[in-house]
Amino acid sequence: MxxxxxxxxxxxxxxxxxxxxxxxxxxxxxxxxxxxxxxxxxxxxxxxxxxxxxxxxxxxxxxxxxxxxxxxxxxxxxxxxxxxxxxxxxxxxxxxxxxxxxxxxxxxxxxxxxxxxxxxxxxxxxxxxxxxxxxxxxxxxxxxxxxxxxxxxxxxxxxxxxxxxxxxxxxxxxxxxxxxxxxxxxxxxxxxxxxxxxxxxxRGLVGEEITITAAKRDLHSGMYGGAARNPIHVLVSILDGLRDENGRITLPGFYDGVGELPPAIKAQWDALGFDSAKFLGDVGLSIPAGEIDRSVLEKIWARPTCEVNGISGGYTGKGFKTVIPSQAFAKISFRLVDKQDPDKIRAAFRDYVRSKLPADCSVEFSPHGGSPGxxxxxxxxxxxxxxxxxxxxxxxxxxxxxxxxxxxxxxxxxxxxxxxxxxxxxxxxxxxxxxxxxxxxxxxxxxxxxxxxxxxxxxxxxxxx
Missing domain, CATH: 3.40.630.10 (Zn peptidases)
Structure with missing residues (x-):
């Protein structure tokens, strides 16, 4: 026809x-x-x-x-x-x-x-x-x-x-x-x-919400500061360790199943004339983050990510309150590509968090979606x-x-x-x-x-x- x-x-x-x-x-x-x-x-x-x-x-x-x-x-x-x-x-x-x-x-x-x-x-x-x-x-x-x-x-x-x-x-x-x-x-x-x-x-997606608990209640920072564990310190240390100095994600096995971009596709993308400076400049940024050896277009289309989407703990209202909070919270998402396994990524993240947790702290996990790339x-x-x-x-x-x-x-x-x-x-x-x-x-x-x-x-x- x-x-x-x-x-x-x-x-x-x-x-x-x-x-x-x-x-x-x-x-x-x-x-x-x-x-x-x-x-x-x-x-x-x-x-x-x-x-x-x-x-x-x-x-x-x-x-x-x-x-x-x-x-x-x-x-x-x-x-x-x-x-x-x-x-x-x-x-x-x-x-x-x-x-x-x-x-x-x-x-x-x-x-x-x-x-x-x-x-x-x-x-x-x-x-x-x-x-x-x-x-x-x-x-x-x-x-x-x-x-x-x-x-x-x-x-x-x-x-x-x-x-x-x-x-x-x-x-x-x-x-x-x-x-x-x-x-x-x-x-x-x-x-x-x-x-x-x-x-x-x-890209696929794995979402996790974590709650880290230290003391059984909020503490006065004058009375307990320097002696009591602060869960916010614990949380930010854990989050900071998720990436190395080159922008790569540190979870064991994270890049299993991540293939390289075929040369023909990479050449095609290079020829698109994508303006990475304008892409970042439009939102008030100028320096690309993430893996240092990858183009911006490759990062957003073909590479996996780990992002902190929200973090909280302690007193966040107006004014100031000298408190050591009992709990700290974070929402983390992973964008997955190619043949990465969402279940393995979630398990690797949870194992990593537990391995970095001090003995007198506990953690709870709440899953939010899981789909492959x-x-x-x-x-x-x-x-x-x-x-x-x-x-x-x-x-x-x-x-x-x-x-x-x-x-x-x-x-x-x-x-x-x-x-x-x-x-x-x-x-x-x-x-x-x-x-x-x-x-x-x-x-x-x-x-x-x-x-x-x-x-x-x-x-x-x-x-x-």
Missing amino acids: SDRLSDVLAHIDSDIDNSLERLFRLIEIQSISTDPAFAGACLQAAEWLADALKGVGFDAGVRPTPGHPMVVGHAKEGAGPHVLFYGHYDVQPVDPIDLWETDPFAPRIVTAADGSKQIVARGSSDDKGQLMTFIEACRAWKAVTGKLPIPVSILLEGEEESGGPSLVPFMKANKDELTADFAFVCDTGMWDKQTPAVTTML IRLPGDLPALVKTRQALTEEWGRDCVTIGSGGSIPVAGDFQSVLGMDALMVGFALDDDRIHSPNEKYDVSSYHGGIRSWARILAALSEKAQS
């Missing part, structure tokens, strides 16, 4: 105004998942999407969960790999409302200073605009040829912005139905406005075809990039459904997601639809050859 691609692209171009109108109707639904007052709106958004998929020829429906419903659709036609597309229809709250220039759920197109057109509304980028690019590409293929080039399933979630508690149980309960050859996740972005990207590396092989056939399709659409080489953060669903696809996830999206760094006046460039929306049309065609080519 790839011989019909030019007709499909022409249809997308001629129908873009109708496509935008459909996106606007979805955006107008106030599907804020974190607020129970909007549960009805979340159901409304799910029903709207199920109807939209049915209108495109999918066997689709709304599936209940203990929380907000899922939307599942199948169009198992065409030849080639079976793909599962994932997006989410829920959005973040709009607070602070007074910083919005207009109604957050009344989408509008504005002209930016550079002349570009932008869709401004809550959910325009995260994630309604993104997921609609795929649905609209499917719509175009069906309108022109009557069917899709490859078998497609769609899973749309309604709780991504509120922690996704129903997703993994739903995936486990419907494993046979949802398992495909691989998945696409659209909740990502481009390298810049002209350069498409596929995110192939994600993800790195897709560069020669994955679906990745190669996807990159080629994106390069053809945007006229610039598609780059493979990493993400310093975590996208849990990508790991869930691997651990629950046993399949890789390619992360393809068209958001931009300045889309202001989760913030007032969120926007999505019309070029991202239009180009995203055309891109997915090309990707579907490219994935069908082997079956046709």
